[in-house]
Amino acid sequence: MLASFKRKLILFFCGSFLFSSLLAQELQVGDQIPDVDFNDIWNWNSSSLRLNEFKGKLIVLDFWGVFCVPCLEGFAKIDSLQKKLHNKVQFIAVNKGFGVDSTQSFFKYHPKVHRPSIPFITNDTLLHRYFPHQGNPYYVILDQSGKVLIKADYFEFAEKTFEELLKGNTDGVVPEYDRVEVNTLFDSPWDGMVDFASYIVRAPLESGLNIESGSPNGKNLVESGSIEQLYRFAFENLYDKKLELHRPGRVQLLVGDKDRFTKPSGINGLARFAWMRENYYRYVLRVPEKYTKNPYQLMLEDLKRYFNVEGKIVTQSVDHLVLINSKDAEKLLRTKGGDPKFTFLGNSLRMRDNGPIREIRNLPYARLSSAIKSRVENILGLPFADETGITENIDFAMKGTDLDNLTLEILKENLERYGLTLITKKLPVRVLVLKEVP
Secondary structure, rough: HHHHHHHHHHHHHHHHHHHHHHHHOOOOOOOOOOOEOOOOEEEOOOOOOOOOHOOOOOOEEEEEEOOHHHHHHHHHHHHHHHHHHHEEEEEEEOOOOOOOHHHHHHHOOOOOOOOOOOOEEEOOHHHHHOOOOOOOEEEEEOOOOEEEEEEEEEEOOOOOHHHHOOOOOOOOOEOOOOEEEOOOOOHHHHHHHOEEEEEEEEEEEEOOOOEOOOOOOOEEEEEEEEEHHHHHHHHHHOHHHHHHOOOOOHHHHHHHOOOOOOOOOOHHHHHHHHHHHHHOOEEEEEEEEOOOOOOOHHHHHHHHHOEEEEEEEEEEEEEEEEEEEEHHHHHHHEEEOOOOEEEEOOOOOOOOOOOOEEEEEEEHHHHHHHHHHHHHHHOOOEEEEOOOOOEEEEEEEHHHHHHHOOOOOHHHHHHHHOOOOEEEEEEEEEEEEEEEOO
16 A cells, blocks of 8 residues: 555656656747746736736737846836737736745835836746746747747837737847857867967857857957947057046047947947947957967957058047036035935936935045046036045935936036036047048
């Protein structure tokens, strides 16, 4: 009797293991997705969900993460489309490692993130086994019968896209690309014989090609980016990282087609992928272990040969927004003491709500100067310099709505309350000039 029970128990566990293994198999385009229960459901009229509930509709599985800005930005558009196409399409958000309570808490403390009226499958493992992927956002679209129509790294959130998808047409969708990670593009039988070599390959992220820096008999230099970025990396590593060529006004393009060198502002979605396909590069240099010269010198020579562009560092006078102070500034800024506090942050999608008033309390003035520099250069896109000379601890506060919707006028108005003024002034800076060679 006991032996019979043990045999049944073993068979039960073996059967359960086999069933779990089958569930864990990766699904391909054309496969039927099994109808299974999902129990950790948030933002829905039930705590459980089955995909069969939406049979007859396109199902879009939106794999997202709390640190994925494009995922968070997409929720508003998803919500709009769900309301318009609710009879034909069902969006379902899927996250991993975040349960119901954590997901609810995330939306509570991140008010700038739009909460779409769609179900959230939280703390998922099963769908991630069906559809393994690297990075988010990632999308799986199931047809009206529950078969995998397409696995996608990107698609346009537009009604016309879904009109085509309902017909089975996947144009306008960037399919999942196969990712290939290699140490080198040299054939493996001969790789160990290559001591000194370099190459430039057009390899946008969507190509899936990821060339690592390993080398069997030397050392590699690997850099990726647009033409402008490659030149910046080379000059900063060859001469001086304090060049800060990433800052506004630090690169001058004397070329015919500037869009080849740096991504045009305002292009996103499929246009961004198309631009990267033609203008995103990976540079690889292999040198022997005993090579002692700076390899970035060789990189610059290679870039000039390949792109027919010469780069040089020159000193130029560049317009800056310069912060100056009145005679009353130190008095107006002087701290009243108390525990140090820093909430002078914008409410970005990834950050918690920092309250209606954002302040710097009893901290060195340098914290304010750094925060203003970040906003002037990263948000307003203008070079910044500080000529106040203030070093003491200060108090400074702004309305949260002003900081979250910052313009140059709003910033100036808030600074002037503390005796600080932004003026336009030319300052000498080192600039990278890129010029096409005749």
